[in-house]
């Protein structure tokens with residue numbers, strides 16, 4: 001049998017990226033076979049390095065919660081989009097995920113997750129407890145949430161995306177994420193009360209179920225139709241005295257719809 005040439009098999013097709021973790025890099029001349037992470041065609045770069053640059057941009061843009069930056073640096077966004085779009089996965093852009101829906105921009109995901117982590121109860125309990133996400137989509141934000149929350153319930157009304165998210169999340173083996181097919185306008189009473197509720201689709205008014213299912217000290221972050229018809233980001237805190245609402249910047253999300261399809 002021919003002896004293997006050092007380095008030869010790992011780079012044969014030009015598509016395999018350099019190995020992601022510097023700690024695992026072999027010393028020069030001491031090649032040993034290592035399973036390269038499967039990468040979609042077109043990324044063409046070490047995804048950890050591209051992700052690290054995305055995280056730097058998020059930090060420069062004002063995201064300062066370490067837990068959020070770490071989660072954004074951990075979850076491989078390119079695995080949640082079509083392989084033809086994988087080379088755009090670390091740009092700050094929303095991307096189509098099928099069925100006329102989109103995965104939100106990384107800066108918007110980071111901003112909303114950071115807002116959740118600023119909930120009153122997070123300080124009191126030393127971490128984010130149970131979270132409800134409305135609009136699972138491809139499952140990307142659920143994976144980010146799984147890094148910062150104890151438990152994540154995520155609900156999607158489109159069966160095709162619910163199944164796609166299940167596929168996308170399976171290899172990550174996140175045992176704190178629960179995928180539900182259902183109408184998120186009704187919340188998900190079985191998991192209530194929630195320390196955080198985060199919506200990835202915007203409606204005309206806040207569904208009453210969301211506020212009802214929010215724990216005292218909990219926070220809801222959702223896009224909602226604002227006064228001028230454009231969407232704004234809404235934050236609702238449940239305090240012992242009642243609900244406190246703040247309107248933040250304008251945003252662009254897909255519409256919140258009722259029923260399952």
Ligand code: SAH
Nearest residue numbers: 135137138140141157184185200201256257
């Ligand atoms: N967080 C997602 C973003 C998906 S886009 C991601 O990371 O990919 C928003 C999603 O909300 C769409 O998939 C849409 O089908 C879903 N949606 C809209 N109305 C809904 C409702 N009432 N209940 C559950 N999901 C809803």
